[in-house]
Amino acid sequence: MLRKIAGALAALSLLMPASGGAVDVPAGPSSDNVRHIRNIPAGTGVGGVFAGTHYYLSAARSGSFLPGGAGTGGILAFDATNARNPVLVGKLPLPHSQNEDLEVSEKRNLLLVVQDRRKSVSAVATSPIIGGILFVIDISNRNQPVLRSTLQLPAQVATRDDGAPLGGPGHTASCIQDCNYAWISGSRDHGVHVVDLRDPSSPAWMGVIKGPAGGNNAIYDPGTVHDVHVDRFGEVWIAGSGGTALYRMTKNPLKPQFIAAVNKRDNERFNGLIHHGALRYTKDLVLVGEEDYENTCGSADGKRQDGSLQVWRIDRKAKRLVPVSSWDVTITDATMRMLAEEVGITCSSHWFDVNKYSIVADGWYEMGVQFIDISKPAKPRHVGWFIGTNSAASQARFHPSDSGVVYVADYNRGLDVIEIDNSGRKAKSVSMSAGAVRAAHAGVRFPLEPDPEFGFACLRRAGV
Numbered sequence: 001m002l003r004k005i006a007g008a009l010a011a012l013s014l015l016m017p018a019s020g021g022a023v024d025v026p027a028g029p030s031s032d033n034v035r036h037i038r039n040i041p042a043g044t045g046v047g048g049v050f051a052g053t054h055y056y057l058s059a060a061r062s063g064s065f066l067p068g069g070a071g072t073g074g075i076l077a078f079d080a081t082n083a084r085n086p087v088l089v090g091k092l093p094l095p096h097s098q099n100e101d102l103e104v105s106e107k108r109n110l111l112l113v114v115q116d117r118r119k120s121v122s123a124v125a126t127s128p129i130i131g132g133i134l135f136v137i138d139i140s141n142r143n144q145p146v147l148r149s150t151l152q153l154p155a156q157v158a159t160r161d162d163g164a165p166l167g168g169p170g171h172t173a174s175c176i177q178d179c180n181y182a183w184i185s186g187s188r189d190h191g192v193h194v195v196d197l198r199d200p201s202s203p204a205w206m207g208v209i210k211g212p213a214g215g216n217n218a219i220y221d222p223g224t225v226h227d228v229h230v231d232r233f234g235e236v237w238i239a240g241s242g243g244t245a246l247y248r249m250t251k252n253p254l255k256p257q258f259i260a261a262v263n264k265r266d267n268e269r270f271n272g273l274i275h276h277g278a279l280r281y282t283k284d285l286v287l288v289g290e291e292d293y294e295n296t297c298g299s300a301d302g303k304r305q306d307g308s309l310q311v312w313r314i315d316r317k318a319k320r321l322v323p324v325s326s327w328d329v330t331i332t333d334a335t336m337r338m339l340a341e342e343v344g345i346t347c348s349s350h351w352f353d354v355n356k357y358s359i360v361a362d363g364w365y366e367m368g369v370q371f372i373d374i375s376k377p378a379k380p381r382h383v384g385w386f387i388g389t390n391s392a393a394s395q396a397r398f399h400p401s402d403s404g405v406v407y408v409a410d411y412n413r414g415l416d417v418i419e420i421d422n423s424g425r426k427a428k429s430v431s432m433s434a435g436a437v438r439a440a441h442a443g444v445r446f447p448l449e450p451d452p453e454f455g456f457a458c459l460r461r462a463g464v
Contacts (some may be wrong), residue, residue: 019409029436030386033421033428034371037084037405039388042076042414047351047395048407049102049111054089054142055080055407056111058413060098075113075137075145076415083402084417094135100351100394101172101227101277104139105179110200111137111145112182114173117155125164131155134182136200151203157189158222166222169193174228176236181253183209183228185240190197190214190223190240194254207254212261215242219273226291231280235259239275243267244288244321246314259316262321270310270323279354285324285377286312287360289349306350309362313379317353327372327380329364329432345441351395355403359383359424361396366441369396369408371420373427383427384420388413388442 007009027036043059050056074093076088096115104111113135121127134151156167171186175196182195182203191210195203216226220241225460229237236247236256243262250257262275272292279287292307308328312321329347345366352362358375368387372380392411399405404423408416 017286028368028386028391028440030368030418031371031384031430031432033430034369034384035416035419035421036386036388037419038182039413040078040086040088040415041416042088043073044411045394045409045414046098046411047102047409048397048415049104050080050397050400051104051106051111051139051142053081053401054078054138054139055086056095056104056145057413058099058102058113060096060230060411073098075106075111075239077139077143077145078326078415079143080155080399080407083399083405084419086218086407086417087125087169092137092145092147094147096133099172101174103173103175103179104287105175107178108180108200109140110148110175110179110197111136112173112175112179113137114153114170115255116186117167117170125162127165129155129165129167131168132184132186134170134173134184134195134203138200149201150204151195151205153184153193153205154187157187174230176230176253177249181206182239183236185225185227188220188222188224188298190216190225190242190357192225192228194252195306197369198228209254209256211238211245211247211258212242213238213240213245213275215240215264215267217241217267217271217274224274226274227277229278229280233280233283235280237278237280237286239278239288241274242272243271244275244278244286244312246286258319260316260319260321262312266321266323270308270326276307276350279352281311281354281358281374281377284314286314286321287352287354287374288312289352289362290326291348291350293348293365295347307350309349309352309360309372309380311374311380325378325380327382329367329370345437346392350393351397351409353397353406355398355423357403357423357425359397359403359420359427361406361420363393363395363408363410365394366392367432367437368393368440369406369418371424371427373424381429382431384425384430385432386416386418387432387437388416390413391440 005378048057077090094288115133117132132153160168166188169184169187183192191208223241225240245261246259247256276291308326311324371384395409
């Protein structure tokens with residue numbers, strides 16, 4: 001996650017020619033069944049979403065945007081009819097530090113972007129907070145996103161005993177009921193903030209929904225929600241410091257019906273920092289990404305050091321989510337362990353997707369994209385990987401019409417298009433070598449580190 005943006009990405013020479021054609025960029029190592037198709041140097045790639053045959057990428061503030069761009073970030077529109085060769089067709093410059101989880105309503109032609117709230121003086125704990133902003137974007141013309149309206153969000157929700165302000169929402173914005181409402185995460189008040197979007201030209205703040213997913217943990221007190229996801233059954237998932245919770249919508253958008261949640265004991269066991277996001281797998285199972293990171297990546301003794309991909313079962317009778325399994329990049333090679341400690345590789349599950357063959361593609365920060373077979377939910381299996389040169393992979397999404405092609409939003413590389421053979425079906429188990437990872441991070445690096453305000457991983461600005 002991004003607050004400090006690397007302003008020197010141009011040093012990587014990732015420049016796009018005026019024609020918008022492909023650029024020769026060092027691809028980086030991968031397993032034998034994964035191929036790099038192309039790279040598009042779209043600045044600081046944070047996350048993206050498909051709307052039909054178009055792909056929208058959130059590019060955060062960066063010193064290397066696109067020729068002719070504003071240089072302050074924005075939304076890039078790609079025609080992805082040819083899954084392996086997306087073409088840039090439009091852009092909407094926006095002054096936002098990030099928006100990780102882009103969401104769209106194809107029915108209402110809306111795309112939501114939210115600006116993180118931030119400290120006015122980041123190094124001073126008691127400095128005032130600048131509130132987040134919701135951007136409501138019209139994508140009626142898929143080739144050219146247009147800003148339709150904005151809404152200033154609450155800057156502060158409380159104050160600590162030491163006088164430090166606790167910030168309001170502005171980290172992710174999620175579509176509820178076809179974007180008639182937006183639920184916005186990131187506030188330090190245990191909840192999500194609800195915005196009325198029935199008139200997208202005049203959004204209005206409505207109130208806060210608080211629940212167990214925004215509960216306190218050892219890192220966040222008071223707790224925070226990180227993301228909201230509406231699944232294919234129309235049910236709503238909230239993930240945060242208190243774990244993950246499931247709801248069903250009611251006629252009152254401020255009072256959803258509670259169904260199940262992670263209990264406190266399981267949250268202490270399986271949530272080292274924050275439950276980052278949830279994605280429905282089957283009627284009874286959900287996938288949860290746990291974000292957590294240290295200066296190491298995995299461990300030789302098999303103990304978890306970083307965020308994992310987790311499978312949970314819904315026990316509706318007990319109103320509880322029950323842990324089933326988890327998968328993590330476990331490093332058993334002593335040389336790799338030493339490498340991780342030397343260079344401080346940030347290694348955690350982040351934004352992920354799953355295709356129809358039960359293959360998960362997960363952006364794993366500086367460990368690139370990891371492919372995990374969850375066809376046997378109790379025994380996730382590693383079946384592929386790709387680590388782009390100087391990669392800091394934020395998100396992986398399968399192309400909607402090709403279940404083997406993955407679009408990777410990368411903080412350092414912009415946008416990568418990669419492919420796994422046979423969409424991952426019947427793939428053999430794989431492992432990563434120390435040499436491959438060392439090669440991927442041997443050149444210019446803009447490493448990730450915890451942001452002093454949010455705690456989330458951010459790119460370290462050169463010289464700061």
